[in-house]
Amino acid sequence: MEVIVSENKEKKRFEAKVEGNLALIEYIRAEDKVYLTHTEVPKALEGKGVASSMANQVLQQIKDENLKLVPLCPFIAAYLKRHPEWKELLAKGYSV
Known part of the structure; x- marks a missing residue:
């Protein structure tokens, strides 16, 4: 299943349409x-x-734009725990 993410800056979210959803x-x-x-x-x-x-x-x-990550979403925090290679993106003072 192909998942293509695009940024909707107006709605302040990343979106992916998959199987009509x-x-x-x-x-x-x-x-x-x-x-x-x-x-x-x-x-x-x-x-x-x-x-x-x-x-x-x-x-x-986020990495490509040289930005730092603040993972307020529980899913994203859990994803970082499973994929520690992304922890380098965490903003100073944040951990998972």
Whole structure:
């Protein structure tokens, strides 16, 4: 299943349309930080790796933009625990 993430700056979220459903990760950008606040995947897509694929792509974008991450969303925090290679993105004073 292909998951392609795009940024919807107007709605302040990353989006992916998969099988006709919309999955999203909401954020707040402030200075050099991106606060990931909420991840939502429709029931029809749960358990298919959509949120993990989205998280990976969003974290790569944060890295590419030389920004720091504040993982307020419980899913994103749990993802970082499972994928410690992304912990380098954490803003100073934050841990998972």
